[in-house]
Amino acid sequence: MSNISMVEAKLPPGFRFHPKDDELVCDYLMGKVVVADPQDSPQLMMIEVDLNKCEPWDIPEIACVGGKEWYFYSQRDRKYATGLRTNRATASGYWKATGKDRPIYRKAALVGMRKTLVFYQGRAPKGRKTDWVMHEFRIEGPLGPPKITSLKVSY
Numbered sequence: 001m002s003n004i005s006m007v008e009a010k011l012p013p014g015f016r017f018h019p020k021d022d023e024l025v026c027d028y029l030m031g032k033v034v035v036a037d038p039q040d041s042p043q044l045m046m047i048e049v050d051l052n053k054c055e056p057w058d059i060p061e062i063a064c065v066g067g068k069e070w071y072f073y074s075q076r077d078r079k080y081a082t083g084l085r086t087n088r089a090t091a092s093g094y095w096k097a098t099g100k101d102r103p104i105y106r107k108a109a110l111v112g113m114r115k116t117l118v119f120y121q122g123r124a125p126k127g128r129k130t131d132w133v134m135h136e137f138r139i140e141g142p143l144g145p146p147k148i149t150s151l152k153v154s155y
Contacts, residue, residue, distance in 0.1 A: 021104045025112035048073045056132040093121040
């Protein structure tokens with residue numbers, strides 16, 4: 001049984017998963033980062049995906065819960081062992097950040113940031129832009145930045 005089938009089999013008929021940005025950060029990402037017991041974490045809807053070993057067109061098969069948006073967790077991979085830069089390369093391309101990071105608030109308090117990335121096929125700087133867009137969510141404040149990010153990909 002695929003990851004999709006296992007998740008969807010546990011959902012009530014007609015269920016739609018469409019969380020707001022603050023819910024992704026506070027209820028899902030913080031829940032994954034700070035919960036001591038994995039059974040208490042709200043992980044039913046989101047699985048872990050290694051973005052460095054997965055192309056965007058493979059994501060729907062492994063992380064889809066229906067629709068054209070896919071939600072999942074991913075460990076941030078460092079480009080250099082001693083550096084802070086994130087490695088966003090795959091075998092066939094790379095995710096490139098676009099625009100500025102957007103703040104996410106809950107009850108007027110900054111809880112996270114959202115970064116928008118676009119997938120380019122090939123290698124920088126001559127990569128070809130695709131229609132794949134990803135929003136990366138990270139915790140800000142005393143609990144962030146974590147090693148795990150919450151991601152939403154759409155096509």
